[in-house]
Amino acid sequence: MSKAVLCAGRLYCDLIFTDTPRLPTLGTEVFAGGVSMRAGGGAFITAATLAAVGTRAAQFSILPAAPFGATVVAELTSHNVSTRLCTQAPPFADPQITVAMTCGKDRAFLTRAFGAAIPPFEPNMLSEFSHLHIGELSTLEENPTLVDIAHSCGLTVSLDCGWQDSFRPEVRDLIAAVDVFLPNQREVAALLEIGIPETCAELTVIKNGEDGARAGYRTEPGWVNEPTKPVTVLDATGAGDAFNGGFLSEWLKGSPLRDALRVANACGAATVQTIGGAGDPAAFAKPLAKEPGMQEHEG
Template identity: 50%
Template sequence: MKDSRDTRRSVACAGRLYCDLVFSGAGRLPAMGQEVFAEGLSLHAGGGAFITAAWLSALDRPAELVATLPAAPFEQTVRAQIADAGIIPSGCATAPYGTDPQITVALPLGGDRAFLTRRAGPALPANVSLDRVGHLHIGELHSLLEHPELIPAARAAGITISLDCGWEDDISPEAAKLIAAVDIFLPNEGEATKLAEAGFADLAPLTVIKCGADGARARIGGVETHVPTNATTVMDATGAGDAFNAGFLDAWLDGKPLDACLAAGNRTGTAAVSALGGTGGISQLEMS
């Protein structure tokens, strides 16, 4: 395995790629039979893999994206945002003909957010190559369940692996062995609680739990490290966990201590919630 202290190792971020339709200023969620009007609407490339790759690129860490592009009419919007973010799209492929557009409706409310998502077609293109990168980050557990071949491919390439969770109503029994096969697992607090109730706690060598306003904590070898974060005004929490992943991984790949990695993740997560969309807060990071 390549030494995790090799600086500026490139990262391949693999996972489902969406076009996020972010409705802002709605005030409340609609109830059945009612209609709620939003003050604003914006379109953003989305999905954990893209958002983490964009933040890594903003941190001057080379990042490649491995994903199937959303179908028309959203593909060109997403392609343009991949290019604007400085992400290398070498692992991207066009959605198969006839595939539904893969989109997420995001509703930021009261410091949190709710999603309605259409997940369609294959998450990743066939024959993913990891020969050019030094680390693999998988944007959500569901994509790994669809493509378990990512694990042996990464190990054959001699690279480390990190995995975010993402919300799943039903947790597949296959998830346990996949989580145990990665180097870093990065659920949020709600996801970690649900996984623990299913008997899937602390399976990875390093588990990092994102706790929102309470910062983040990491568990390794039975020892827990907690690093709080600074209070901030939340405009949109969409993608905050994915931005945290980028900050944490950037520091971890540089061989920094665990508490410094958590602090770096808190910094990018805090910047993320300061603007609409998963990558809107990058400008705040650049000014800090």
């Protein structure tokens, strides 16, 4: 059996209020049409997508504090994402939750990120994994030795960027060390502004919403462009992280770059058509089955 992917990053419990007629303002109350409680965070959405497309995945995070941790563990388990390496929140931790309010096609978020994103990272926990995916650059900034430890244990490493209000120039060395860097177009533009080139990592994959994605190597000129068929967005949450799961599942099998981009685009498109970042695992199977022109390869 092939080895699994370890997905490290902040893990949230999302409280999602839907059908909100307007956003609340100070001194007013708004009644939502519905509410649901879901696991959230980029590492989880990538892990759930990997599992949905047939690549074993495990989460590496500190769980949100009680009572939210139990809900999150149940959801990860239902998506076939292992929680064996997750640890409990420390005593008196604030619950790490996001309140999301869906109003028309847009959403407002209120988030409490508390303490460390991940438990201490030990080489002896890595033997069953072939790859480490880091859900956001901020988690790598908090744990700058992650990439070296993973590489020394024979794992390849990928990194999503995640939005930050400002990026420090020092992140250039962190990005340069990973095997695959997966920012979106807006994040790449912000990094370029502080002098970090688009192809800083060995392989960079740039996501661009309904325009699809492109991939380029540091040492080879040019980009592989893969447009996609725009779909109507029901909920944009987690499109980029689902894209990562699709891309990595193919890249780890050694599939051609264009095929990996096609599967990734299909996973991103499937996610924007479902409510919640991780969506329904069955939703991934349909667009993937329809993709034309995919090359056959050994799984």
